[in-house]
Amino acid sequence: MVGSMITNAIRRSTRAGRKLLAMRATYRMQRYLFIYLTIGIPLLYFFVTRLVPIVYSFSISVREWDILSRSKPYVGLANYASLFADEAFRKSLANTFLFVAVGIPGQLAVGLAVALLLQGTTKLRGFFRTVYFIPYVTSIVAVSWVFRWLLMPNGWVNEQLLNLGLPAQLFLQSPHQAPYVVILAMIWQSLGFQMLIFITGLEGIPKMYYEAAHIDGATAWRRFRHITIPLLNPVILFSAVIAGISYLQAFAHIVSMTQDGGPLNSTRTLVYHIYKLAFKSFDMGSAAAATVILFAIILAFTLLQLRILNRKVDY
């Protein structure tokens, strides 16, 4: 207030004041310039490395883009048409939805269960957290190979099943079991991350709600249903989106655990199919078309999740 009065006084009376004002304006401009530059550089980077390739891949998807060939003729929507005529692509699309439909609820449920259990304990909490977190920081290839070994037709798991008098299972060799085995491995590996997110979310819920509910005689289930779940909603949303994207992009586990997305394409996902199209069949046009489809799916999926899960909670 005093500052502005002085400024006004100066502005009215002296030339030196006008000079001072100009200096302040340049100082302000410099500050803005600095701020916009700081934001602008990463934005430019993002633009060049992310947005431009997205737009570019749209252009590739309407061309016959043989990776080694010089001519890349425009073919309209032919790549999209041939994709949908391709059985393996349709299968990979269906598998991707299966991964999402089973993977996300599975990962959230297991992560939340572990987080709730860990919140209930006081002893060895750090130890358990570390144990659960270790798979997340372990190499996917190493984990995949351990699973592969354990689940071999004559592997350790089948040995235990046979010892218990149960029939041996094919696991990764079976087109019916293999996708679930891969999903389980993915859930197991991301459990630590999921748990951590949920623990943080749970710790953010004020204790007094639970105490009040307890005094009112609410059962543990009702407290969970009406306090924990609604207040965890933003965390659940975040987890669901992140998990959804990881299942939509399932790739590394498939490469390491299965033989070529098999048996019978049962574990071939969209991203794996894209990889095969682009770098094994050199067909960049079809690969880009599949990428555009994946982009559309992820966008739709995210918007849908936002709509369903992003309801505000009032208390």
Add this chain to the structure above:
Amino acid sequence: MKSSLAVPAKLSTILAVTAALLAACGGNGGNNAEGAASSPLGSSGSSASPASSAASKDEGQEKVTIEYWQYEYPAKVSLIDELIKQFEAQNPNITVKQTNFPYDQYNEKVATLVPAGKGPDVINLYYGWLPKYVSSGFLQPLPESAFPASEIERDYYPLVSAAKIDGSYWAIPTAVRTLALFYNKDLFAKAQIGQPPATWEELVDDALKLTQKDAKGQFVVEGLAWEPGAQLHHWYRDGLLPQAGGQDLSEDRRRVLWADSPAGLEAFQYLIDFAVKHKVGTTGVFTDDATAFKTGHAAINIDGSFRLGSLKTDAPDLNYGIAPLPSYKNKSVPSSFWANAIPANVSGAKLEAATKFLQFLTSQEVQEQWVEKVGELPAQKAVATQDKYLNDEKLGAFISQLDNSKAHFFIDETAERTLFVDATNEVLRNHVPVDKAFADLVSKTQKLYDDYWAKADGK
């Protein structure tokens, strides 16, 4: 409370949308994940050999530098380094620079670096990739003056004709590989079998005798390692099928002839029976066929000469022998090769130098060094049939089969393999009748060919 909740909700909205954008881009570059996942070698290695510039000073000619690309296989890389030194000593005006990429990223690297103007002058390619490379206009035919087709056909084993497309040769190998029957001598002795099987029938009998299972029916020893995705699909196309009297492709390579005679189904049934009827081996036990054999859990494996090296290092104590593939009505053995080719954009002095280097790589002395250092078989008859190789305990069986060698003309190696593996899995896992799975396999493979030729004819 409302405000404290609103903030994370908004934050997660922003995160979610950002994540979606990132995700879409990630999908675009699916190869990143592959690089991280499957190859710890990751980055490409490049090793330039020291130029022998001292020798070239007094020559008036201009110096030429050419680049040689091959995949990362330690024995091959170090031998090529050695060979470059020899070549540069003979040709002081030419400098050769070797660049290597991990095997599973090889095509990706070629595809991304070549449009950026960083192409090779001589490139080493798997023969099964040649049709793709040729039809996309990446290669030029070998100069007819230096490599006349008639000479190639006279001196080289017939399998090399897989590199002949549209009447010209596009690549020429230093060495070739064939499949043979690897057998574990200790397990054979235990089962009291004196000789490795020589016929289809003997193979079945021996495999049955050699198979060991525990009380619960789990494999302890596979009589015959059975992995269609490894070498067995090759065994079918260029081994079992012609052995039964069938034909692989029509003369013009447009039609798949597997179903044109009963031999095709007979051979397919024979292959399937090992897993389904005789139950002497199956997929995925002991990880894969090569591991099962290395660890003494497979008595017989159909594998290639390229396995000799890793058997030597990984299982030095394994007591094994190598025999020609069992035969039926005819003899035939699957074979394959890596061949050197010249990209289309190489011209002038570089083309001359590249041709010279290629001639050097296919010379007798290089082929001999190649056998000794890499273990692959000489591609030229005269070199391979020397006594020192024919009488070699390990190499002999491979070389003796070269006269009957065939190399299927792949238009898309991975796709053709996948179709074959799928057909076996339909029978094995989904209990589809063998004849139906076979008919399906033939029609799907034919479709691959139809699509390829439709594209090739359109150009």
